[in-house]
Amino acid sequence: MLPPWIKSLGALLLLVSVAHAQFQFFEHMFGGGRQEHQQQAAQNGPSDSGRYQNMWQSAQCDKYLCPGTLACVHFPHHCPCPHSNQEDKIELGEGSAVCVSKGGFQSGEAARKIELARKGVL
Structure with a gap:
């Protein structure tokens, strides 16, 4: 039989992982996160014909x-x-x-x- 403090620790870790997953889901769902915002800013930047000229x-x-x-x-x-x-x-x-x-x-x-x-x- 496991000591009560290990059961409590296991329950706490489970709760933290579920909460973390929930916040990741909502952050992704509503477009949060700096990396995604930076990628969108690069895509919606000012016009630059340099890429076309290189091609x-x-x-x-x-x-x-x-x-x-x-x-x-x-x-x-x-x-x-x-x-x-x-x-x-x-x-x-x-x-x-x-x-x-x-x-x-x-x-x-x-x-x-x-x-x-x-x-x-x-």
Whole structure:
């Protein structure tokens, strides 16, 4: 049989560990903690084009390097849209293309609206 002071110590340690876990849970839940706050501050810092410039300079491309996606393609109008899940690429002719937000529920609706605008109907 264990002495009463060991049982009391065990109960106290259990209580402290439960309390510590509870405070960690609430601290994490409400965004507490300095490390997380410091990471958010770094992510939401002022604009700095240095990272993009470093990626641009380190890209290896012997053809055309797309400015929006840093993809290496043969011609500028072959550049992919940066957000292809939300954008449609529309080739306008003369070697130019634009990326526009997908419109409505029908596929090709953005292209149809651009064509109507080119005709002066929209």
